[in-house]
Amino acid sequence: MQIHRIRGRDLKDALERAQRQYGADALVLSRETMPDGGVTVAVADPTRALAAAKLAQSVPQPVPARERGCDDVERVLRRSGASEGCVALTLDAVARSGARGPFALDAAAEALASSVEIAPSPRIQRRAPGVLVQPCVIAFVGPTGVGKTTTLAKLAARLVRSGRRVGIVSMDTHRPGAVEQLRALASAILTDVAMAGDGAELQRAVASFGSPECVLVDTAGVSPRDSAALAALGESLAAVGGSLETYLVLQATSSREAIEAARESFAATNPSAWVLTKLDETRAPSPVLECAAAARARLAFLCDGQDVAAHLHRAEPKHVADLFLRGRIA
Ligand SMILES: Nc1nc2c(ncn2[C@@H]2O[C@H](COP(=O)(O)OP(=O)(O)OP(=O)(O)O)[C@@H](O)[C@H]2O)c(=O)[nH]1
Ligand SMILES: [Mg+2]
Known part of the structure; x- marks a missing residue:
């Protein structure tokens, strides 16, 4: 701030001169009576004072060094294919948690674990002597080659291992080799396969199993x-009615665009949850998880390999966090 000294015949004259020169807002800092009777006032120029203050503000201030833990979170998220938005939201959650250093990854895991909803387990009622049980029907829908049949076989194997009566229906009756593939997988777990071409046949096929606790439908x-x-698939499945769960199977190796297109199109089949497959084939599964979060889709199962006896996991929040931060189920 610059200070000017203005001399006048007396105080009034000195103040008038100061105002004329520096405006009505001139700041009078002091006054002094001179030996000859004149008065000198010291004033500060308010416009310059303001400019000086602005200049001081515009001088780049040292940026505080970013917390090391946040760098680690950002690095692992980028490696798993996370978007800018996902990285920013996660870092925000870490900052709000107050976690620092190595604890930043824990805070990120907590935030990410709850970013995707988990579907409840399929409602499979246990058979009891003399009690009529409504079978739980689970249909697997999705684009070509994503792992529908393999996932069905994995779930069938798991259910049979846990003592459940399982029936399998194939609605993939036209593709050469499709029924044979399913029969081969089913025979390994001693389960019957029925065929169905439309909704009415599907209803009959479900009823044909006698009293299964669960019927799995391959499409x-x-x-x-x-x-x-x-639309035709959606209509056929709707014939099953209330006990139907429809799982949309998507492979984690797909692009965001492909996942988004599948989500939009398969809405015609009214999916109740998603199954993610081929998690073993990518270390960047964030896109499919982000799509699930954005669509508020619920995850039912996660698959990370071709082995029917293994590689099927019930989706859990901790798996979601692992996939975001490590790129795989730990
Ligand atoms: N690496 C890996 N391969 C998988 C996984 N799930 C399925 N596959 C493989 O993906 C290929 C296709 O699997 P299918 O189960 O036939 O796929 P689908 O969706 O039934 O295919 P269509 O009926 O032709 O539409 C097979 O080679 C499977 O072994 C998985 O989680 N990881
Ligand atoms: Mg198939």
Whole structure:
């Protein structure tokens, strides 16, 4: 701030001169009576004072060094294919938690674990002598080659191992080799396979198993662009009624665009949850998880390999966090 000295015949004259020169807002800092009777006032120029203050503000201030733990969180999220938005939201959650250093990753895991909803376990009622049980029907839908049949076989094997009576219906009756593939997988767990081409046949096939606790339905892979086939599939499945769960199977190796297209198209089949497959084939599964979070889809199962006897996991919040931060189920 610059200080000017203005001399006048007396105080009034000195103040008038100061105002004329530096405006009405001139700041009078002091006054002094001179030996000859004149008065000198010291004033500060308010416009310059303001400019000086602004200049001081515009001088780059030293940026505080970013917390080391936040760098680690950002690095691992980027490695797993996370978007800018996901990184920013997670770092925000870490900052709000107050966690620092190595604890930042724990705080990130906590935030990410709850970012995707988990589907409840399928409602499979236990059979009891003399009690009529409504079987739980689970249909697997999705684009071609994503792992629908393999996932069905994995779940069937698990259910049979835990003593459940399981029936399998194939609605993939046209693709050469599809039924044979399913029969081969089913025979390993001594389970019957019935065929169904439409909704009425599906109803009959479900009823044909006697009293199973669970019926798993394999469907043909459909292109997300084939809206006629998707509508027909949705209609056929709707014939099953209330006890139906429809799992949309998506492979973690797909692009965000492909996942988004599948989500939109397969809405015609009214999925109740998602199954993510081929998690073993990528270390960047964040896109599919982010799509699930954005769509508020619920995750039912996660698959990370081809082995029917293994590689099927019930989705859990800790798996979601592992996938975001490590790129795999730990
Ligand atoms: N690496 C890996 N491969 C998988 C996984 N799940 C399925 N596969 C493989 O993916 C290929 C296709 O699997 P299917 O189960 O036939 O896929 P689908 O969706 O039934 O295919 P369509 O009926 O032709 O639409 C097979 O080679 C499976 O072994 C998985 O989690 N990881
Ligand atoms: Mg199949």
